[in-house]
Each structure stands twice: as structure tokens, then as C-alpha cells.
Amino acid sequence: KSGFVSIIGRPNVGKSTFLNRVIGQKIAIMSDKPQTTRNKIQGVYTENDSQIIFIDTPGIHKPKHKLGDFMMKVAQNTLKEVDLVLFMINAVEGYGRGDEFIIERLKETKTPVFLVVNKIDEVHPDELFPLIDHYKSLFPFKQIIPISALQGNNVGTLLDLIKEFL
Numbered sequence: 220k221s222g223f224v225s226i227i228g229r230p231n232v233g234k235s236t237f238l239n240r241v242i243g244q245k246i247a248i249m250s251d252k253p254q255t256t257r258n259k260i261q262g263v264y265t266e267n268d269s270q271i272i273f274i275d276t277p278g279i280h281k282p283k284h285k286l287g288d289f290m291m292k293v294a295q296n297t298l299k300e301v302d303l304v305l306f307m308i309n310a311v312e313g314y315g316r317g318d319e320f321i322i323e324r325l326k327e328t329k330t331p332v333f334l335v336v337n338k339i340d341e342v343h344p345d346e347l348f349p350l351i352d353h354y355k356s357l358f359p360f361k362q363i364i365p366i367s368a369l370q371g372n373n374v375g376t377l378l379d380l381i382k383e384f385l
């Protein structure tokens with residue numbers, strides 16, 4: 220099994236933390252390099268007969284100027300090209316306006332999307348249900364997986380679900 224997966228979500232939801240845990244080395248540094256828009260591979264996860272290639276989608280946020288507009292088109296094309304999108308949210312902060320914009324972009328593509336609810340180590344499990352119900356009402360996610368990228372809870376399960384899906 221192999222395929223291309225993109226992780227999107229508002230700043231600080233834990234995308235880099237997740238990637239660092241999965242890939243096992245500090246690769247998010249790549250995002251700081253100027254050529255990052257061309258060099259879209261953030262990391263490759265390889266195990267036995269499966270390979271997941273994580274692709275960066277810089278600039279999924281409301282464009283403020285012309286360059287932002289161009290970046291959005293690049294990001295939108297990336298979303299169409301990958302096999303799966305992981306939309307990561309923050310269980311502590313909950314629903315935010317940035318999410319609304321991302322969900323609109325997701326609706327413009329046919330690519331399947333998993334909802335990844337991160338930072339579950341910081342909330343009571345009861346708080347997760349209303350949050351998940353709210354997101355479910357906004358988009359038909361193929362899977363919904365609560366994780367802690369920091370502590371590792373459910374990260375293995377998420378990887379298994381991705382591999383199954385590809």
C-alpha cells in the first residue's frame with residue numbers, strides 16, 4: 220500500500236508535532252526554506268510493504284493579497300492531487316473561523332478526508348462528542364480519529380486506518 224497524504228489545519232493544531240512523531244525526525248524544518256512551495260514532500264513513512272508520502276499544502280487560509288491568491292491555487296491543486304487529506308483540529312480550542320474556510324476548500328475537491336482531533340490529552344472525553352458532532356454536520360468525513368500527537372495516543376491506529384484506506 221502506498222499513497223500521498225496531505226495534512227491541513229489551522230496554525231498550532233499540531234501538524235508538525237504529528238509529522239515529527241510519525242517520521243521520527245525533525246523534518247518540519249523544511250517548511251522554513253524558501254523553495255518549499257516546489258519541494259512539497261514533508262516526509263515519507265515506510266514500513267514493511269507500505270509507504271505514506273506526506274505532502275505540504277502551504278497557505279490554506281483566506282488570501283489577503285495577490286500572492287496569497289496564487290498560493291491558494293497551489294494549495295487547492297495539491298488537495299486535488301493527493302489520495303487522502305488529514306484535516307487536523309485542536310480539541311482544546313474547538314471550532315474556529317479558520318476551519319470554516321478550510322472546509323469550504325475541502326468541499327471543492329473530491330479527495331476523501333479524515334478528521335483528526337488532536338490534543339485529546341488536554342480535554343475530558345465527554346467534551347469530544349459535541350465537538351465531533353459539530354464537525355460531522357459540516358462535512359462527510361471518511362473517518363474521525365481522536366489522537367494526541369504529543370503523547371502518541373491513537374497515532375498507530377490512525378496510521379493503520381490510512382494504510383487500509385490507500
Ligand code: GDP
Pocket residue numbers: 228229230231232233234235236237337338339340341366367368369370
Ligand atoms: P502546527 O502549527 O499545526 O504545526 O502545530 P505544532 O505541531 O507546531 O504544535 C503547536 C503546539 O501544540 C506545540 O506547542 C505542541 O507541543 C503542541 N501540541 C501538539 N500536539 C499536541 C498534543 O497532542 N497535545 C498537547 N497537549 N499539545 C500538543
Ligand code: MG
Pocket residue numbers: 234235236247
Ligand atoms: Mg507546523
